[in-house]
Amino acid sequence: MGSTRIICPNGHLGFAPLNAESFKLGIAEKPDFIAADSGSDDVGPVPLGTDSSTSPLKWQEHDLEAMLLAARTLDVPMIIGSAGDTGANSRVDLYVGIIKELAKKHALPRFKLGYFYSEVAPGYLRTKMRQNNPMLGLDGRPDLTEEDLDATDRIVAMAGVHPFIDLLDRGADVIIGGRSSDSAVFASAALHRGHTPSQSYYLGKVLECASFCAEPYGAKETVLGEVNGDDAVLVTAMSPAQRCTVASVAGHAMYERSDPYHEHVAGGMLDMRNCVYEQVSEKTTRVTGAEFLPADTMRVKLEGSGKVGERFVGIAGIRDPYTVQHVDDVVAWAKSRVRDQFGTDGYELHYSVYGKNGVMGDLEPIKQSKSHELCVVVQAVAETAERAEEICMTGTRQMFYARLPDVKGTAGSVAFVLDEVLRASPAYRWTANHTVAVDDGLELFPRHMTDAGV
Amino acid sequence: MTDSKPTQKLVEIAKTIRSKNAGVDKITFDVIFRNRADYELVRRSKALTRESVATLYGISPKRISDFVEYDPACAIKFTIYRNRPSGSAGDPDIFGAQQYAPLMDIEIPLPG
Numbered sequence: 001m002g003s004t005r006i007i008c009p010n011g012h013l014g015f016a017p018l019n020a021e022s023f024k025l026g027i028a029e030k031p032d033f034i035a036a037d038s039g040s041d042d043v044g045p046v047p048l049g050t051d052s053s054t055s056p057l058k059w060q061e062h063d064l065e066a067m068l069l070a071a072r073t074l075d076v077p078m079i080i081g082s083a084g085d086t087g088a089n090s091r092v093d094l095y096v097g098i099i100k101e102l103a104k105k106h107a108l109p110r111f112k113l114g115y116f117y118s119e120v121a122p123g124y125l126r127t128k129m130r131q132n133n134p135m136l137g138l139d140g141r142p143d144l145t146e147e148d149l150d151a152t153d154r155i156v157a158m159a160g161v162h163p164f165i166d167l168l169d170r171g172a173d174v175i176i177g178g179r180s181s182d183s184a185v186f187a188s189a190a191l192h193r194g195h196t197p198s199q200s201y202y203l204g205k206v207l208e209c210a211s212f213c214a215e216p217y218g219a220k221e222t223v224l225g226e227v228n229g230d231d232a233v234l235v236t237a238m239s240p241a242q243r244c245t246v247a248s249v250a251g252h253a254m255y256e257r258s259d260p261y262h263e264h265v266a267g268g269m270l271d272m273r274n275c276v277y278e279q280v281s282e283k284t285t286r287v288t289g290a291e292f293l294p295a296d297t298m299r300v301k302l303e304g305s306g307k308v309g310e311r312f313v314g315i316a317g318i319r320d321p322y323t324v325q326h327v328d329d330v331v332a333w334a335k336s337r338v339r340d341q342f343g344t345d346g347y348e349l350h351y352s353v354y355g356k357n358g359v360m361g362d363l364e365p366i367k368q369s370k371s372h373e374l375c376v377v378v379q380a381v382a383e384t385a386e387r388a389e390e391i392c393m394t395g396t397r398q399m400f401y402a403r404l405p406d407v408k409g410t411a412g413s414v415a416f417v418l419d420e421v422l423r424a425s426p427a428y429r430w431t432a433n434h435t436v437a438v439d440d441g442l443e444l445f446p447r448h449m450t451d452a453g454v
Numbered sequence: 455m456t457d458s459k460p461t462q463k464l465v466e467i468a469k470t471i472r473s474k475n476a477g478v479d480k481i482t483f484d485v486i487f488r489n490r491a492d493y494e495l496v497r498r499s500k501a502l503t504r505e506s507v508a509t510l511y512g513i514s515p516k517r518i519s520d521f522v523e524y525d526p527a528c529a530i531k532f533t534i535y536r537n538r539p540s541g542s543a544g545d546p547d548i549f550g551a552q553q554y555a556p557l558m559d560i561e562i563p564l565p566g
Contacts, residue, residue, distance in 0.1 A: 042475050044541020044548045139479035140519070140535055247486075250526035254484055258476045258520040258533035277526060303478075311543060350544030359546055362537075363511045365556045381543045427543035430478040 003228035011209035013038035014055030026222035039082020049305035049428035087179025114167035118178025160266030162441030164188030182208035202290035304432025314396030465558035481550035493528035
């Protein structure tokens with residue numbers, strides 16, 4: 001069998017723009033596919049909940065344009081997974097629209113544009129749950145309850161290779177995917193070309209974050225992955241400043257994962273315990289020994305986000321050394337005033353005390369701060385904006401009136417950088433981090449084909 | 455002079471010390487070494503273990519979901535459960551990217 005070569009210019013398309021130089025060098029290698037994932041749950045539950053992107057439109061367009069022009073010039077497929085950070089339906093439509101506009105703008109010859117959706121209706125999952133098909137919790141979570149579903153505004157399922165392969169089989173030149181496993185974006189291309197699952201999934205695993213598998217550290221640089229007939233995967237850094245080394249490639253397997261030896265995707269698991277890494281040239285590492293183990297039951301991961309309430313933020317500074325020392329009493333005072341006025345239920349009130357343990361909270365081992373000044377960030381969440389604002393204002397302003405027995409300054413216990421509280425995005429939470437059993441890998445991912453270009 | 459054995463801080467031995475989300479419910483910590491000798495030194499010192507990091511962060515060992523000595527990359531990594539999912543209101547580190555700092559000061563006993 002011949003070889004298949006894929007370049008990945010960006011580990012999270014849109015979050016920051018790709019770097020042009022290494023991308024150009026990647027294009028010069030004449031790859032068979034140009035692919036990238038555009039999503040992450042790192043950005044928190046707000047974008048999925050509010051159906052928005054966290055990446056600026058300009059940066060999304062920038063990378064899509066670079067990839068589209070290169071792919072159409074080389075006449076090779078371009079594959080994008082997890083459109084617009086979340087992979088929600090509106091994000092897929094956004095990217096499909098961008099591709100069509102770019103094709104028109106550059107008068108590209110007509111090509112086939114395939115796309116699929118990943119959103120799942122809560123009612124669909126509810127029916128499955130009632131048919132004795134529970135949504136199993138990941139990472140120690142209990143199984144999903146109907147109450148969890150009621151509290152969820154939007155759910156996306158994480159596609160494996162199946163919808164991508166289906167669209168490639170149908171001749172798509174460009175694919176815009178809904179929420180997808182990073183590795184599936186690349187593995188699907190290799191599988192479509194007939195490579196083994198073990199090679200294909202490992203190729204996907206190593207390419208998913210672009211130059212995070214290279215060293216020295218540098219994001220948004222292009223890397224080239226290759227599978228061929230001899231059971232190995234070759235990965236090469238395209239940036240003149242980077243190399244793919246045994247350490248950097250092996251090290252990538254543990255990035256953002258609790259288990260560096262196993263990677264789970266819809267339909268199976270990649271076992272990397274027997275991987276052998278070998279430096280074959282200055283910028284290239286060769287990997288053998290990965291093994292893909294198909295699952296008995298096809299289970300697909302679900303990500304759900306649900307609104308908790310409207311949110312306001314207040315900020316206060318403290319400089320008096322006595323007050324700095326007694327900041328816990330200041331916060332306790334403000335909390336008690338909120339409690340007196342608003343009761344104990346129906347809202348959330350959070351204090352982060354920077355200079356003490358603002359970054360780490362309870363995980364902070366340094367219990368006695370040496371800071372000469374502190375910054376307190378107050379967050380209030382409630383059902384309506386009016387109530388959240390009032391609670392936040394009370395929780396912030398009452399710090400000003402904190403009653404400390406031996407304080408010298410009796411004209412105000414804190415400093416305000418603004419005498420107001422600021423409206424923030426509504427608060428959401430991850431309501432679902434579960435898996436659902438499905439009949440096949442296409443069940444949750446309706447596919448569509450359209451044309452673009454002139 | 456004390457008669458205690460010489461030690462070196464982890465930050466002076468490791469190439470990389472980092473933390474990052476591993477999904478929405480966990481934060482994973484990676485300590486990566488330049489070479490096998492440094493990796494073995496720290497691994498054998500038993501100064502970086504499931505128990506020692508639980509004590510350092512003031513959490514129950516049950517909150518540590520994984521503790522892995524990862525030979526292929528000369529790395530020691532462990533993962534903790536978050537108390538609330540990432541990005542919940544009040545979460546001060548949505549990406550989990552600044553939770554590693556206390557590891558830097560772990561004193562590693564030197565042989566000899």
